[in-house]
Amino acid sequence: MRYLSSKKAKSRAEESTGSLSQEAFSGDLEQNFHQLELLLHGCSDAVIKNFKFGSDPQIRGLIVYFDGLVDKTIVELSILKPLLIDLESLDGQLQDFNNNLLVIDFIKNSLLTLAEVNTLTSFDEVCAHISSGDTVIMIDGCNIALVAGTRAWEGRGIEKPDNENVIFGPKEGFSETLRFNTAMLRRRLKSTDFKLESFVIGRITKTNVVLGYIKDIAPQQMVDEIIARLMDIDIDGILDSAYLEEYITNQPKSLFSQVEYTEKPDRVCGSLLEGRLVIIVDGSPMAMVLPISFPQYWGAADDYYTNFIAASLFRLLRISAFLLALLLPSLFVAVITFHHEMIPTPLLLTIVASRQGIPFPAFIEALLMEFAFELLREAGLRLPRSIGPAVSIVGALIIGDAAVRAGLVSTPMVVIIAFTGIASFVSPHYNAAIIVRILRFGFLIASAFLGFLGIMLLLILVMIRMVSINLLDLPYMSPLAPLNLSQLSDIIIRRPWFKNMYRPYLEGMKNQKRQGAK
Amino acid sequence: MCRYLHVICAAALIAALALFSGCTDVREANEIAPALGSGIELDDHEEQLKLSIQFAVPEGSSEQATSIKKTTVMSSTGRTISEASRNLSLSLPLTPILTHVGTFIIGERLAQTDLGILADFLIRNPNHRETTYIFVSKGSPPEEILNTATPLEASSAIGLANILEVQENRNAIYQPVQSNQFFRNLTTSGIEPFCPIVSVIKNGDKKILKLAGTAVFKKNRMVGELNETESRAFTLMNPKGSQGGLLVVRWNKNTLLTIEVIRLKANYKAVIDKTGKLRMRVELKGEGNYYEQFGPGEILTIPNITKIENKTEQKITRDILQCIQKLQLMGCDILGWGQIYRAQYPAAWQVMRDDWPHYFAQIEPEVKVNFAIRRSYLSTQSFEYRE
Numbered sequence: 001m002r003y004l005s006s007k008k009a010k011s012r013a014e015e016s017t018g019s020l021s022q023e024a025f026s027g028d029l030e031q032n033f034h035q036l037e038l039l040l041h042g043c044s045d046a047v048i049k050n051f052k053f054g055s056d057p058q059i060r061g062l063i064v065y066f067d068g069l070v071d072k073t074i075v076e077l078s079i080l081k082p083l084l085i086d087l088e089s090l091d092g093q094l095q096d097f098n099n100n101l102l103v104i105d106f107i108k109n110s111l112l113t114l115a116e117v118n119t120l121t122s123f124d125e126v127c128a129h130i131s132s133g134d135t136v137i138m139i140d141g142c143n144i145a146l147v148a149g150t151r152a153w154e155g156r157g158i159e160k161p162d163n164e165n166v167i168f169g170p171k172e173g174f175s176e177t178l179r180f181n182t183a184m185l186r187r188r189l190k191s192t193d194f195k196l197e198s199f200v201i202g203r204i205t206k207t208n209v210v211l212g213y214i215k216d217i218a219p220q221q222m223v224d225e226i227i228a229r230l231m232d233i234d235i236d237g238i239l240d241s242a243y244l245e246e247y248i249t250n251q252p253k254s255l256f257s258q259v260e261y262t263e264k265p266d267r268v269c270g271s272l273l274e275g276r277l278v279i280i281v282d283g284s285p286m287a288m289v290l291p292i293s294f295p296q297y298w299g300a301a302d303d304y305y306t307n308f309i310a311a312s313l314f315r316l317l318r319i320s321a322f323l324l325a326l327l328l329p330s331l332f333v334a335v336i337t338f339h340h341e342m343i344p345t346p347l348l349l350t351i352v353a354s355r356q357g358i359p360f361p362a363f364i365e366a367l368l369m370e371f372a373f374e375l376l377r378e379a380g381l382r383l384p385r386s387i388g389p390a391v392s393i394v395g396a397l398i399i400g401d402a403a404v405r406a407g408l409v410s411t412p413m414v415v416i417i418a419f420t421g422i423a424s425f426v427s428p429h430y431n432a433a434i435i436v437r438i439l440r441f442g443f444l445i446a447s448a449f450l451g452f453l454g455i456m457l458l459l460i461l462v463m464i465r466m467v468s469i470n471l472l473d474l475p476y477m478s479p480l481a482p483l484n485l486s487q488l489s490d491i492i493i494r495r496p497w498f499k500n501m502y503r504p505y506l507e508g509m510k511n512q513k514r515q516g517a518k
Numbered sequence: 519m520c521r522y523l524h525v526i527c528a529a530a531l532i533a534a535l536a537l538f539s540g541c542t543d544v545r546e547a548n549e550i551a552p553a554l555g556s557g558i559e560l561d562d563h564e565e566q567l568k569l570s571i572q573f574a575v576p577e578g579s580s581e582q583a584t585s586i587k588k589t590t591v592m593s594s595t596g597r598t599i600s601e602a603s604r605n606l607s608l609s610l611p612l613t614p615i616l617t618h619v620g621t622f623i624i625g626e627r628l629a630q631t632d633l634g635i636l637a638d639f640l641i642r643n644p645n646h647r648e649t650t651y652i653f654v655s656k657g658s659p660p661e662e663i664l665n666t667a668t669p670l671e672a673s674s675a676i677g678l679a680n681i682l683e684v685q686e687n688r689n690a691i692y693q694p695v696q697s698n699q700f701f702r703n704l705t706t707s708g709i710e711p712f713c714p715i716v717s718v719i720k721n722g723d724k725k726i727l728k729l730a731g732t733a734v735f736k737k738n739r740m741v742g743e744l745n746e747t748e749s750r751a752f753t754l755m756n757p758k759g760s761q762g763g764l765l766v767v768r769w770n771k772n773t774l775l776t777i778e779v780i781r782l783k784a785n786y787k788a789v790i791d792k793t794g795k796l797r798m799r800v801e802l803k804g805e806g807n808y809y810e811q812f813g814p815g816e817i818l819t820i821p822n823i824t825k826i827e828n829k830t831e832q833k834i835t836r837d838i839l840q841c842i843q844k845l846q847l848m849g850c851d852i853l854g855w856g857q858i859y860r861a862q863y864p865a866a867w868q869v870m871r872d873d874w875p876h877y878f879a880q881i882e883p884e885v886k887v888n889f890a891i892r893r894s895y896l897s898t899q900s901f902e903y904r905e
Binding site (some may be wrong): 337338345348351352353358361 | 545645676
């Protein structure tokens with residue numbers, strides 16, 4: 001409920017919903033009841049219960065909620081029991097009120113044993129609240145309604161994130177329930193400076209979206225800019241945080257993702273402490289952290305939980321894996337079709353011997369193998385878990401063995417493609433892995449036509465593109481370009497914590513010092 | 519129009535790539551014949567050049583990539599090297615790849631005639647590696663050298679290069695000479711080119727290859743050679759310092775000692791004295807181990823160590839003087855002493871430069887060796903045999 005009652009909740013999308021629901025309550029309960037029935041017509045999960053409470057005079061009231069979204073125990077014990085039973089013990093109280101509006105104030109402040117109770121004035125708000133799991137109480141003769149926070153739907157619970165395995169560090173991950181997710185963050189950042197601004201986006205979904213940042217660390221103009229961009233979104237529905245990426249980045253048409261998705265609250269907190277922002281969408285376990293520069297994709301969550309020397313070596317390993325995944329097939333094709341002089345003689349002889357009788361040029365061979373590899377990967381992703389291993393068996397047999405036996409591909413090529421595949425799995429960020437997967441094909445084509453020259457040309461083009469991207473004044477390649485040596489030491493390697501005096505610089509950041517005197 | 523400009527540009531770029539791909543030298547790995555060694559010799563009438571190239575014969579399949587087990591040597595003749603090469607390609611089903619040639623053999627007859635014939639081709643040709651080892655074949659043409667198998671290595675070209683490298687590390691008799699060094703010596707005044715000699719010898723029924731001396735050039739022609747002992751002394755004089763290698767020193771009539779040289783560094787000082795006489799001070803400082811005692815008696819004792827060192831110094835001095843004497847007789851400064859004079863006496867060098875072989879022959883060498891025995895391996899004593 002607290003998200004809905006946020007001031008920022010007024011978005012254009014919300015204003016453009018149907019005219020029926022925008023009406024205010026009338027003082028007559030009967031009329032309100034009909035209005036509600038009209039609104040909730042066809043919603044079989046909606047529950048409207050009429051009741052009478054108090055004595056002398058008896059007052060008619062109703063509660064309305066969606067079944068499955070509310071905790072019925074709370075509804076029964078904290079709303080209906082006080083009204084129907086506890087009120088009896090305060091015999092004759094109600095006749096002191098000559099106005100039912102005073103009654104509703106009494107119920108709100110003195111009768112209901114709930115912490116979250118608010119007042120509503122329009123059907124529009126009623127719809128928004130009941131579809132979020134709150135219960136609305138209406139009383140005859142009142143043109144305001146009460147809303148009680150009774151949300152308690154069945155969620156997945158807190159589980160270990162599947163896609164971000166770590167050895168060290170916290171294991172819990174976000175779930176689909178926004179409230180749990182924000183709680184996980186709040187538990188780690190016990191400061192009122194940690195702000196969670198709430199929005200409702202989506203004409204139909206009315207999805208709760210929360211923007212989290214730490215005041216005085218995150219640059220204020222960055223926060224304002226993102227708020228403005230979020231308020232500007234007009235769409236019928238938001239089902240995942242990824243919907244928002246294309247609305248709030250500067251270059252939405254670009255292949256290069258400028259945000260990071262994570263399911264790990266500890267990782268989000270780490271980013272928040274570096275002055276970044278997080279956007280969490282109700283119904284999605286993926287928190288979106290922004291802005292991110294490309295070199296940060298080389299870091300993994302547990303780098304900061306491991307010994308810094310080991311973590312630095314892992315990071316270097318990841319950087320080399322990134323380069324291998326990007327360039328290895330194209331380098332191989334360039335070397336064996338253009339630049340034979342660049343490899344040692346015994347290796348050339350082995351490659352020449354292994355390619356005897358192969359019908360395809362090396363480029364086509366590499367392209368086919370890469371294509372097959374991508375097919376396998378996609379198939380493995382989509383298949384039900386129970387038959388997933390079948391794909392890897394078929395894949396290993398067909399690609400690894402049968403294709404070689406049939407003389408369609410050469411053994412060195414299988415080794416190269418397999419090695420590239422493994423290197424591409426090293427990336428701790430799926431976003432970065434996608435970029436590498438797609439660019440790899442580009443490099444392969446460039447190398448097939450022009451050899452090293454082609455690879456070099458494409459590399460220059462990609463570099464030009466990458467340095468021209470920025471999100472919220474953070475250049476995409478920083479701290480590599482523009483070069484910032486002091487920050488680079490926490491990108492290429494993992495700087496020990498006692499040396500990590502400053503946060504990574506963001507435009508407009510005021511409080512950059514991380515430890516020591518303020 | 520402008521909206522789709524980048525799409526059009528990208529399409530044009532891809533189309534250009536596709537069109538230009540025919541112009542580039544794409545050579546698929548199964549369509550190339552890697553050459554491992556090559557050689558050039560004058561033909562029997564000394565009119566045409568004979569080019570011989572050793573190709574690797576790939577024997578493998580996609581399933582089992584075996585490396586090269588067989589080689590084949592192809593030869594052709596022509597008035598120039600390019601012409602010979604063109605004639606060779608008329609009978610080759612694959613594209614020859616010459617960039618992996620690691621061994622280049624100059625025929626003896628050609629070496630004695632004129633190196634200039636091949637120098638231009640090899641320096642100009644981008645497919646010729648600077649690190650290719652240069653040899654002179656003696657007694658047999660390059661074709662036969664390339665055709666003679668080396669034990670344990672299918673390709674004689676690779677085998678020959680390996681022999682040279684292995685003996686350099688273990689025995690340090692012959693100095694490997696790479697193409698860039700060879701041609702630099704050829705074109706620089708004050709130093710002459712040299713390279714190892716390779717010969718075919720009989721070993722039982724089989725023919726094998728053997729390194730058999732150092733070819734010594736004067737200007738653009740081979741004028742003589744150093745034998746094994748002289749080559750060894752020449753290697754010891756290498757100012758870069760020689761490592762490894764064994765020296766056999768006679769202790770007395772019945773006993774030979776083998777000293778292992780661990781390091782030996784030569785220092786040169788050129789002197790022109792008041793009378794205008796040229797002298798070259800060669801100072802060698804080295805260390806070695808007591809490696810083998812061939813003969814009876816307790817020799818390795820503390821008083822004897824100085825004696826052993828002296829004997830070793832004498833042996834090295836003798837060999838070196840012999841080598842220098844031979845080079846002076848031929849008038850071939852492969853030691854690069856001319857360059858030392860050029861550096862120390864630039865003015866005098868201007869006078870001597872044009873007639874350097876003459877001056878070189880007159881240099882009086884002063885060799886001083888300082889050698890120290892360091893270790894004696896596992897045994898500190900000699901064997902005493904009971905009667």
